[in-house]
Amino acid sequence: MSVVDATLRRVSASPPIPAPLRHRLAELRGPTTRPRPLDARALAALAANPGCRRRALLDGAGVDKAALAAALGSPSASGQSQFAFMRGNAFEARVTSDGGAELMRLLGVADATEFTVPDLTAAGPEGRAARTALALRDATAAGRWALLTHPLLALEVAGSPAYLEPDAIVVRPDGSWTVVEIKSFPMIDASADAAKVGAAARQAAVYVLALERVAALTEGSRVAHQVLLVCPKDFSNLPTASLVDVRKQLAVTRRQLARLTRVEEIAATLPAGATFDPGRSREELTATVESVGAAYAPECLAACELAFHCRGRARDEGAVTAVGRSLRGELGGLTTVDSVLAAARGTCGDPADPAVAALRRAATLRAEALEAAGCV
Structure with a gap:
């Protein structure tokens, strides 16, 4: 063998x-x-x-x-829109150009001779995943910088392998492995849109989880729980980078995969x-x-193909989730719009319930404001 x-x-x-x-x-x-x-x-x-x-x-x-x-x-x-897809591909090509030198410069490695770029070519996803694992093992044993572009990782999901392709993985001389996520949304004044960063962190956490499986079989290696997020700087096409901690997203992903099994x-x-x-x-x-x-939650519209169907059902049922998870969490046992309005009017609900008390107080203040404005 x-x-x-x-x-x-x-x-x-x-x-x-x-x-x-x-x-x-x-x-x-x-x-x-x-x-x-x-x-x-x-x-x-x-x-x-x-x-x-x-x-x-x-x-x-x-x-x-x-x-x-x-x-x-x-x-x-x-x-993803076709425009965003093309822009993302163009930016990624720039970041990984010149044999990855541009990307490695973001990590402080200015000399191209200081790192290697292993060939990950193999037949089929199984072969590519095995080739990636071998390259990671060899780079760790060599004790020097290495850049793996478009590696393939295997992760067991619901009893069968799912093959995942991060943008890149960097192997450091100390044996640590860092996932690199390249996105085309801008980082303005060293800060990017929180929602987009959160989505990138959740996606990167999946790669970290799959990479941990390989690290468990590779002596002297460890997977960093901070991923390198690379984005355009300000309003230019120049790349800049920031480390993002994904430990929280990693824990959530582990729980969800346990459910999928x-x-x-x-x-x-x-x-x-x-x-x-x-x-x-x-x-x-x-x-x-x-x-x-x-x-269902409004965030599903950007992430799930069934979101429009689920939204229609949620609206038909008057579900509070149709207006957002945060509001749903604050309302406790009040799960429908009708029950929320009834609680605010004082026709249902336990007055000792903090959510009910807050709704009735808000209704009282609203009525007083309308009366003072002569609207009633």
């Missing part, structure tokens, strides 16, 4: 999915539908909304959510014969989708 084969077995292989579960997931997708592989963006979106059983099941089963949304009559508008438990709650096959009728698909609990 070659070194590559041995490394592939240790690093990339995952236990096979049990036949009954594999058959059940195929039923959920539809007999002619190929499973959609999970990527870092999808896993990061799961981590951002860990309470959504619906997305956990759909992603764990490899369901094509865009096709499902179209079949439900709520086609998706999520995804129990996807069979969620599937077991579905009625017999339930399927997400886009070829089925809208009525049948709606019944199946609604049989799995969702946790």
Whole structure:
């Protein structure tokens, strides 16, 4: 057995999915539908909304959510625009140009002879993942700087491997590995949009988690929990960098992946014969989708293909989540708009409940303000 084969077995292989579960997931997708592989963006979106059983099941089963949304009559508008995609590719090409010299200069390595750029070419995702693991091992053993551009990492998700491709990984002489995330949104006066940085941190945390699996099998290595975020400086196309701590996002991602490994438990709650096959009728698909609990929030619109469907249902039910997670958290047991209004009017709710007391106080102040303005 070659070194590559041995490394592939240790690093990339995952236990096979049990036949009954594999058959059940195929039923959920539809007999002619190929499973959609999970990527870092999808896993990061799961981590951002860990309470959504619906997305956990759909992603764990490899369901094509865009096709499902179209079949439900709520086609998706999520995804990156073509302009943003092209701009991002152009900026990444600049950052990684000249053999990665521009990127390494951001880390204080000015001389191109001080670092190596291993060749990660291999056949298929399994071969690329094994080649990446070997390059990381060799660079760590050499005790010098190394830059791995577009490596491939394997992470077990729902019992099968998901292959993830970070922008780059830097190996330092001390054996530490740092994930590099290249984004095209600007960093103005050393500060970037908090929401965009948060999304980048969640995505990078997925890469860190996958990288930790490789590090566990590589002597003398450790994975840094600070990722290098590279963005355009101010309003130029010049790259600048900042370290972002992803320990919080890493913890959330671990919990969500633990939930995905129990996807069979969620599937077991579905009625017999339930399927997400886009070829089925809208009525049948709606019944199946609604049989799995969702946790909609406005943030889902930018991250999930089913967001428009879930938003429509949330509005129909008058759910407070339709206006934001933060408000939902402050209202406690008041989960619908009608119950919130009733509590504010004093017709329901426990006056000792802080949320109810705050609503009634706000209603009183509003009434007094309207009366003083002569509006009542």
